[in-house]
Amino acid sequence: MPNGILIIDKPAGWTSMDVCAKVRGILREKRVGHGGTLDPMATGVLPVFVGQATRGVEFAENGRKEYVAGLRLGLVTDTQDTTGTALETHPVTVTAEQVRQVLERFRGPQQQIPPMYSAIKIGGQKLYDLARKGQEVERKPRSVIFYELELLEQVSETDFVLRCLCSKGTYIRTLCHDIGQALGCGGAMYSLRRTMAAAFTADQAVTLEDVQSRGEELLLPTDSLFSDHPILLLKSDKLEKRVRCGNPITLPGTADGTYRVYGQGRQFLCLSRAEGGVLTSIKNFFGA
Known part of the structure; x- marks a missing residue:
């Protein structure tokens, strides 16, 4: 298999x-x-x-995830991207330097209101289903983090290309919309490419x-998936058997931290946490 x-x-x-x-x-x-x-x-x-x-x-x-996004200023849509219906259009007299200055406001921890056109459920219904019926409901802000945010290029008077390194749950469409609001002319996302995930x-x-x-x-x-964690190779069949049975094992002298744990045949067994010389599985990846 x-x-x-x-x-x-x-x-x-x-x-x-x-x-x-x-x-x-x-x-x-x-x-x-x-x-x-x-x-x-x-x-x-x-x-x-x-x-x-x-x-x-x-x-x-x-x-964390990294994106390269196209921001179009002067346009507001119902989906916050250019696939949606235009709600507003405005003239754009924004310079690249003004965009860079506004980006500084968005770096770091932020509260972001999810768009109506999203798969988030409220009251058991997905927001995009409600949005398609013309309904709008109150959404609670979510905590997100923009670790890095930069202007890569100005393509035209209205179009700019951004690079963003952010936390999970971040909507880049909403970022583009919010940047447009901060600049006073509105904004929408016209392209999105994810360049890094996990x-x-x-x-x-x-x-x-x-x-x-x-x-x-x-x-x-x-x-x-766990290449940033160190390898821990079990040195006996007895220890491997205990791990395969879901039991913690004692490994005196093991530094506290998260490890990729391997068995005698160098088969990847689990992601585990060591604390006080005791190794406990976080998630097992071996078959039955």
């Missing part, structure tokens, strides 16, 4: 679930999930988890056509 991670370069016009369905069909594996939704108009890095690796989805979703980069991404032709050989090992 296939197990591992595909770093898909998601094409425009596909939902993240469309990509998962395609991979499910190609690899003939039911257990397929993705590590962080991309809007249909967006392209770029979409980590797709296959087989046993689906246990790692939560860790990918919680990681520490996987665009350089590692493959197309769905690549997966169709090369299949399982493109799967990265599950432990590549």
Whole structure:
């Protein structure tokens, strides 16, 4: 059975679930999930988890993400991007330096109000379903962080290209909208490409056509998701058996921290936390 991670370069016009369905069909594996939704108009890095690796989805979703986004000033839409209906248009006399100055306000921790056109549920209903019925409901602000935010290029009088490194749960459409509001002329996102997610980069991404032709050989090992954590190799069958049974093990002298734990055959077993010389599993990745 296939197990591992595909770093898909998601094409425009596909939902993240469309990509998962395609991979499910190609690899003939039911257990397929993705590590962080991309809007249909967006392209770029979409980590797709296959087989046993689906246990790692939560860790990918919680990681930092990097985007390159197109900001169009002078336009406000109902979706906060250029796929939506225009609500307002305004003349634009903004300089690149003015955009840079406004970006400074958005760096660091922020409170962001999610857009109506999003999959967030309120009262059991997805916001985009309500939005399509012409309804708007109050949304609570969410805490997000913009670790890095810079202007890469001014394309025209109205169009600018931004690079953003941010926390999970961030809406780049909303960032573009909010920047436009701060500049007094309105703004919307006209393009979006994710260049990094869960520490996987665009350089590692493959197309769905690549997966169709090369299949399982493109799967990265599950432990590549945790490459920033040190390796801990269990030195006896007895310790490995205890870990496989879900029991904590005592390893005196082990520094506190999170480890990738491997068995005697160097099989990746689990992500574990060491504290006070005791190693406890955070998430297991071995089969039954």
